[in-house]
Amino acid sequence: MSEYLWNTKKAILFSYLASRLEIWAYEKGYLLTRGWAKRTQTIQKEIYGEMRPTLHEWCRAQDYTLFIINSEGRYVWIKDGNHPAWKKIADKAEELGLKSGRKWDDINHVELG
Ligand SMILES: [Zn+2]
Numbered sequence: 001m002s003e004y005l006w007n008t009k010k011a012i013l014f015s016y017l018a019s020r021l022e023i024w025a026y027e028k029g030y031l032l033t034r035g036w037a038k039r040t041q042t043i044q045k046e047i048y049g050e051m052r053p054t055l056h057e058w059c060r061a062q063d064y065t066l067f068i069i070n071s072e073g074r075y076v077w078i079k080d081g082n083h084p085a086w087k088k089i090a091d092k093a094e095e096l097g098l099k100s101g102r103k104w105d106d107i108n109h110v111e112l113g
Helices: 003-028 041-048 084-095
Strands: 031-034 061-069 075-077 109-111
Touching: 003 031, 003 061, 003 084, 003 109, 061 084
Parallel strands: none
Antiparallel strands: 031 061, 061 075, 061 109
16 A cells, blocks of 8 residues: 555544544534644744644644633633643543644644554
């Protein structure tokens, strides 16, 4: 199997697992929007000032923004990575076989290695 085909199969599996995570989160009231997905090395260099490997380059990573509807019916953007909802989302991602970015202080990131 070529590396391209191998990665394509992984990217498809990642999309499937990330979708399952998003559906689970939605049903729990953890409202996710998709942020960074595809990110090239050119963009990596702009962000970090150097080439830096990332599974975003191979369509096998996704960053999210999290909202929760509060008791007044308002959407609240959960920016604090220590919020319990982020922990539950990371736990679920790992249960599904994804890796959470929480290990490197990037809790809104999931990927498939
Ligand atoms: Zn990311």
